[in-house]
Amino acid sequence: MSRPVTLPPRNASDHKGTFGRVLLVGGSRGMAGSISLSSIAALHTGSGLVSSAVPDVVLETVAGFHAALMTIGLPAEDGRFSSDAWESLCGRVSTQNAIGTGPGMTTESGSVAIVEGLLKQRQTPVVLDADALNVISSQGWLDGDELARGKDDAAVVFTPHPGELSRLTGVPASDVDGQVRAAGELSKRLGFTIVVKGGPTRVVGRGSDDSPVQTYVNTTGNPAMATAGCGDVLTGVITSLLGQGLCGWDAARLGVWIHGRAGDVAASRISSAGMTAVHLVETLALIADEMSE
Ligand SMILES: NC(=O)C1=CN([C@@H]2O[C@H](COP(=O)(O)OP(=O)(O)OC[C@H]3O[C@@H](n4cnc5c(N)ncnc54)[C@H](OP(=O)(O)O)[C@@H]3O)[C@@H](O)[C@H]2O)[C@@H](O)CC1
Numbered sequence: 001m002s003r004p005v006t007l008p009p010r011n012a013s014d015h016k017g018t019f020g021r022v023l024l025v026g027g028s029r030g031m032a033g034s035i036s037l038s039s040i041a042a043l044h045t046g047s048g049l050v051s052s053a054v055p056d057v058v059l060e061t062v063a064g065f066h067a068a069l070m071t072i073g074l075p076a077e078d079g080r081f082s083s084d085a086w087e088s089l090c091g092r093v094s095t096q097n098a099i100g101t102g103p104g105m106t107t108e109s110g111s112v113a114i115v116e117g118l119l120k121q122r123q124t125p126v127v128l129d130a131d132a133l134n135v136i137s138s139q140g141w142l143d144g145d146e147l148a149r150g151k152d153d154a155a156v157v158f159t160p161h162p163g164e165l166s167r168l169t170g171v172p173a174s175d176v177d178g179q180v181r182a183a184g185e186l187s188k189r190l191g192f193t194i195v196v197k198g199g200p201t202r203v204v205g206r207g208s209d210d211s212p213v214q215t216y217v218n219t220t221g222n223p224a225m226a227t228a229g230c231g232d233v234l235t236g237v238i239t240s241l242l243g244q245g246l247c248g249w250d251a252a253r254l255g256v257w258i259h260g261r262a263g264d265v266a267a268s269r270i271s272s273a274g275m276t277a278v279h280l281v282e283t284l285a286l287i288a289d290e291m292s293e
Pocket residue numbers: 030031032033034035102103104105106130131161162163164173198228229231232
């Protein structure tokens with residue numbers, strides 16, 4: 001198996017705290033499934049403690065998807081985060097080993113405040129996906145270098161699909177090479193790791209502060225994964241691996257590898273046309289040990 005990096009084996013003395021406390025922030029009325037998939041994916045790839053912070057109106061729905069999940073209801077308006085949601089969330093940020101945000105959260109004012117708050121803090125590693133990326137492009141936050149990460153700052157990982165990457169960089173989704181180049185420039189300028197999703201997925205970033213920006217081409221995954229929610233699952237996987245102590249570059253490479261591997265196993269056990277993101281997230285639990293030494 002050509003895993004890009006491995007996790008250490010579990011020791012007899014390990015406890016849930018050993019494997020990280022992570023938080024997934026997102027969802028809205030109508031898109032409660034997205035952040036639930038991310039959260040369950042984090043549980044199924046080894047995180048010790050997983051919480052979902054969601055608009056209060058969808059708390060019961062999200063909690064009902066998985067008994068091991070903890071849920072935090074944040075202030076909501078019209079089914080989505082209201083502008084004071086960040087105020088309720090910000091005190092929890094430093095208690096987490098990693099945070100993933102974006103799936104299903106819309107780009108309204110409550111989400112803008114959450115994404116801004118998570119980008120301004122530099123202590124907790126973050127994964128930004130879906131509407132979190134759409135907020136960043138609509139606000140023009142990548143225009144300057146204000147968000148650039150230094151060597152003591154926690155990792156930032158972006159997980160755009162080609163449509164989201166086009167909004168971030170202006171390079172059309174049809175220009176795959178141009179998108180990877182633009183992601184490389186962004187990564188070099190800001191110090192982020194960028195997952196350019198597709199078939200195949202590429203990870204652009206650097207392993208350490210002094211190494212140049214590199215591109216890793218993933219070897220797993222298939223078009224059976226072209227079904228709603230498979231990207232939401234990836235958000236949770238990478239968040240989980242950051243929470244287990246991997247750097248952005250390693251978490252993203254191992255994350256896309258195990259995610260694609262689960263997609264390959266699910267497609268062969270179910271069917272290419274019939275597998276869904278629910279099958280994908282269930283399969284992750286069956287094969288998660290393939291990430292370990
Ligand atoms: N169960 C749930 O709750 C789920 C909720 N979800 C939530 O829905 C929200 C909207 O997210 P989204 O990704 O569906 O829509 P959007 O950001 O408008 O992107 C689509 C645009 O990009 C373009 N595009 C070009 N190439 C592409 C490519 N390879 N892959 C994908 N797109 C590609 C594409 O072009 P076209 O298809 O027209 O060719 C189109 O113009 C978000 O909050 C998300 O988290 C989902 O996660 C699903 C499960």
